[in-house]
């Protein structure tokens with residue numbers, strides 16, 4: 437059985453960020469990703485918080501200051517201080533992977549899934565010569581890999597989270613990736629038909645992501661798709677040849693550290709619950725977990741501010757959901773739009789760094 441100091445399950449932004457910060461240390465790291473190609477993911481790629489993007493990546497990133505918010509059919513233009521950053525996930529994944537190439541101590545294993553985690557069970561654990569028990573994962577190839585620390589960066593349907601016995605709360609994101617390039621960012625709110633959710637149009641160079649994010653306790657998949665389709669018809673966007681693909685976003689945060697097992701990103705439920713935005717939080721978490729493993733006690737400001745920001749969002753969403761009445765929900769959204777325009781609300785200036 438091969439041994440690693442740290443086994444990271446998942447090669448999304450969280451796992452890759454964690455591996456990057458553990459790169460060049462004395463620790464032996466394995467990052468295991470079930471997909472053959474790292475990067476592509478069902479995701480709109482929009483980031484509303486302040487992120488520090490290196491020059492190489494910024495050539496592939498689009499910034500939008502002007503936002504079109506449509507609430508119950510009425511259009512509001514918002515000019516943000518911090519522009520919305522739109523990143524193609526394939527580009528981000530490739531970029532993050534390339535950063536790991538410099539590190540001899542990081543082994544990236546792709547096309548292999550972790551199917552089981554075994555930890556401290558009398559019958560199943562393996563004793564080291566000193567009598568100390570080891571913990572290990574089993575891969576889809578039947579290989580056993582032992583670890584000292586396990587990092588579950590394995591997304592919303594996390595095996596690691598299940599292994600820890602933690603429940604999840606899923607919101608759903610689903611989108612069409614259409615070849616047409618649209619020229620404006622659109623946020624579409626309609627509490628009567630979407631509850632607390634929203635539809636979006638995020639233009640990228642070469643394609644546009646048009647999608648819907650919603651709470652499945654309030655709206656069904658088919659209803660959310662109908663609202664999105666109607667919106668796209670109104671904008672004259674042709675989505676007929678595009679696949680409508682969805683994935684859950686886990687929004688229930690229960691902690692990041694569980695003895696020698698850590699959770700990062702969607703596995704930890706840290707996505708912002710109002711928008712479903714989880715790229716920046718995944719990066720922040722990945723960095724935090726790496727520093728925690730390295731016992732670097734400084735620079736935890738980023739994670740604290742991110743958790744504070746998402747806690748506020750959770751409370752806001754809880755209130756909005758309990759209100760139930762869509763007229764009052766619309767009024768709250770209207771007040772929120774007013775507050776953003778007047779710069780009365782925190783625009784989420786987290787200092788997340790991609791590099």
Ligand SMILES: Cc1cc2nc3c(=O)[nH]c(=O)nc-3n(C[C@H](O)[C@H](O)[C@H](O)COP(=O)(O)OP(=O)(O)OC[C@H]3O[C@@H](n4cnc5c(N)ncnc54)[C@H](O)[C@@H]3O)c2cc1C
Pocket residue numbers: 445446447448449450451468469470471477478479480481482483548549550551589590591592593594595608609610611647681682683684685700701702703707712713714715716718
């Ligand atoms: C439709 C949609 C639109 C979205 N739009 C946005 C957006 O605009 N902005 C934003 O910030 N966020 C968005 N999100 C959310 C965002 O995609 C996630 O929050 C983000 O990807 C979380 O990163 P992660 O690294 O935690 O997990 P992931 O990116 O999900 O990565 C987890 C990785 O683990 C791998 N994995 C899982 N299980 C195993 C296993 N057993 N063995 C090996 N590997 C495994 C997976 O293949 C995957 O590559 C959207 C989500 C959806 C569904």
